[in-house]
Amino acid sequence: MKDNEIRTRLAPSPTGDPHVGTAYQALFGYVWAKKNNGSFILRIEDTDRERSSRESEKAIIDSLKWLGLEWDEGPEIGGPYGPYRQSERLEIYHEYINRLVDEGNAYPCFCSREHLADVRKERQKAGSSSGYDRKCRDIPPKEAAKRVEAGEEFTVRMKIPLEGTCVFEDLLRGKIEKDWASIDDQVIMKADGFPTYHLAVVVDDHLMKISHIIRGEEWINSVPKHVLLYEFFGWEPPVFCHLPLLRNTDKSKLSKRKNPVSINWYRKTGILPEALLNFVGMMGWHLSDDREKFSLQEMVDNFMLEDISLGGPVFNVDKLLWLNGRYIREDFSTDELLDRFVEWGLNREHFRKILEICKGRMSCLSDWGELTGHFFSGRISLTRDELLMKDMDDTETSEILQIILWELEKLDSFSKENIYSLFKGLSEKLDIKLKYLTQPLYIAISGSAVSTPLFDTMEILGSDISRTRIKCAIEELGDLSKKRLKLLEKKYDSLFGDS
RNA sequence: GACCCCAUCGUCUAGCGGUUAGGACACUGGCCUUUCACGCCGGCAACACGGGUUCGAUCCCCGUUGGGGUCGCCA
Numbered sequence: 290m291k292d293n294e295i296r297t298r299l300a301p302s303p304t305g306d307p308h309v310g311t312a313y314q315a316l317f318g319y320v321w322a323k324k325n326n327g328s329f330i331l332r333i334e335d336t337d338r339e340r341s342s343r344e345s346e347k348a349i350i351d352s353l354k355w356l357g358l359e360w361d362e363g364p365e366i367g368g369p370y371g372p373y374r375q376s377e378r379l380e381i382y383h384e385y386i387n388r389l390v391d392e393g394n395a396y397p398c399f400c401s402r403e404h405l406a407d408v409r410k411e412r413q414k415a416g417s418s419s420g421y422d423r424k425c426r427d428i429p430p431k432e433a434a435k436r437v438e439a440g441e442e443f444t445v446r447m448k449i450p451l452e453g454t455c456v457f458e459d460l461l462r463g464k465i466e467k468d469w470a471s472i473d474d475q476v477i478m479k480a481d482g483f484p485t486y487h488l489a490v491v492v493d494d495h496l497m498k499i500s501h502i503i504r505g506e507e508w509i510n511s512v513p514k515h516v517l518l519y520e521f522f523g524w525e526p527p528v529f530c531h532l533p534l535l536r537n538t539d540k541s542k543l544s545k546r547k548n549p550v551s552i553n554w555y556r557k558t559g560i561l562p563e564a565l566l567n568f569v570g571m572m573g574w575h576l577s578d579d580r581e582k583f584s585l586q587e588m589v590d591n592f593m594l595e596d597i598s599l600g601g602p603v604f605n606v607d608k609l610l611w612l613n614g615r616y617i618r619e620d621f622s623t624d625e626l627l628d629r630f631v632e633w634g635l636n637r638e639h640f641r642k643i644l645e646i647c648k649g650r651m652s653c654l655s656d657w658g659e660l661t662g663h664f665f666s667g668r669i670s671l672t673r674d675e676l677l678m679k680d681m682d683d684t685e686t687s688e689i690l691q692i693i694l695w696e697l698e699k700l701d702s703f704s705k706e707n708i709y710s711l712f713k714g715l716s717e718k719l720d721i722k723l724k725y726l727t728q729p730l731y732i733a734i735s736g737s738a739v740s741t742p743l744f745d746t747m748e749i750l751g752s753d754i755s756r757t758r759i760k761c762a763i764e765e766l767g768d769l770s771k772k773r774l775k776l777l778e779k780k781y782d783s784l785f786g787d788s
Numbered sequence: 789g790a791c792c793c794c795a796u797c798g799u800c801u802a803g804c805g806g807u808u809a810g811g812a813c814a815c816u817g818g819c820c821u822u823u824c825a826c827g828c829c830g831g832c833a834a835c836a837c838g839g840g841u842u843c844g845a846u847c848c849c850c851g852u853u854g855g856g857g858u859c860g861c862c863a
């Protein structure tokens with residue numbers, strides 16, 4: 290590697306379904322590296338022990354591959370600066386954490402979570418933008434060491450200057466200033482010995498010789514902490530480039546509740562990877578002429594980081610569909626498209642799953658079409674009347690569906706067993722017989738009351754498609770008013786102990 | 789609430805001191821067509837507001853407003 294090589298990285302945390310925002314960042318990072326004959330690195334940020342899973346890591350890797358974004362270094366393929374999974378780099382972080390403590394730039398903190406929560410509440414009420422009172426900052430190092438030695442639970446916090454201003458440069462925005470006083474003594478090592486994002490990201494980006502950090506705007510406020518760490522270590526910080534955030538239609542940060550955000554949803558809906566990549570590429574960037582349809586290679590050839598525009602783009606599925614249609618019409622022969630179809634849903638494995646739950650309900654093979662249409666269509670048609678639950682009106686049914694939706698969102702593995710126990714629990718808590726509870730779901734999910742078994746069907750369709758269909762059903766019933774929704778949310782929280 | 793970021797049609801965007809403010813999606817009128825779709829031609833539609841700077845501001849500066857983000861032992 291040359292010293293001035295352009296090296297970018299994608300650093301997803303494997304805590305859920307692969308997100309289109311990840312694809313967005315991946316694309317820009319990839320394209321910038323390739324444009325400069327540099328390297329694109331994949332690093333898995335699995336420092337959250339509770340939420341990280343290998344399953345999610347696999348899903349993310351799989352969807353990146355599906356998109357056709359290949360990395361030069363990463364877990365599994367390795368590279369000169371591995372390992373590329375943060376959970377495998379613990380000794381490295383400890384070395385640097387110890388160094389910070391030894392040099393007086395960090396200190397052990399013994400505050401309990403309860404204490405911290407109280408302090409935070411108080412300070413925020415008082416209008417402070419930082420939540421920690423630095424109670425442990427001035428414990429003499431010797432005493433602190435003793436308490437650590439004695440086995441007392443602790444975290445490590447970095448010492449943020451008490452006054453002054455941090456000035457740093459964002460490639461797209463220029464100089465950004467932030468007062469140190471507005472920043473907490475950030476935790477850099479958790480009680481379980483794992484580093485937090487802030488420490489791990491700085492150490493890894495430096496060790497992996499990352500030249501450009503291309504990531505979402507939500508990180509801007511954290512940059513001072515990172516800059517300070519670079520300073521503590523005596524390292525040169527990389528170039529920071531914060532991409533504008535992808536938005537929902539209401540301009541809020543793209544979220545699961547308001548939009549399909551999983552790459553899998555787009556994949557299962559039948560969006561082609563070329564189209565999704567192209568579409569995400571035009572969020573904030575454009576070719577110098579008016580062409581909106583461009584290939585990955587064309588983007589690589591023409592890309593300039595500084596050309597990115599900063600308004601947070603709304604992720605508009607309508608336009609994506611239009612683009613996707615152009616790809617289907619313009620870029621594929623019928624035979625080539627047929628190959629894509631097979632890959633998408635007409636393959637043996639997928640057919641088999643569906644057949645397994647269908648064969649008992651078939652009297653002739655041609656029943657297939659009617660019986661399985663809902664597995665191969667996007668929107669399904671349904672009517673209000675069919676959706677209504679026993680002894681309930683539109684609003685009441687809507688509310689139940691909404692609760693179901695919220696519950697489904699919390700499910701981390703969308704297996705039929707999990708779905709079943711979820712509904713079982715709901716049926717008890719809401720005191721509604723399971724069969725009444727699931728009845729409108731048949732309509733919402735498959736479009737018919739006479740259909741394939743619900744939970745199996747949902748598993749095959751997957752979380753995203755299933756949830757979208759329930760959302761459509763709620764729309765069909767007439768959306769809940771904001772007021773009503775708020776009340777329901779309260780009721781839901783108290784009933785299901787949502788935090 | 790405090791701090792940070794942002795601001796051109798409903799949406800994605802072009803514009804980088806002088807333009808009838810351009811394109812695309814959506815919507816819409818028409819043409820093509822056995823229907824539909826595609827395609828083609830047309831229409832609707834934007835510089836958030838107020839101050840400066842300037843001969844001249846969408847563009848530069850300041851303020852206001854609006855939107856977003858962050859304030860976790862989550863990333």
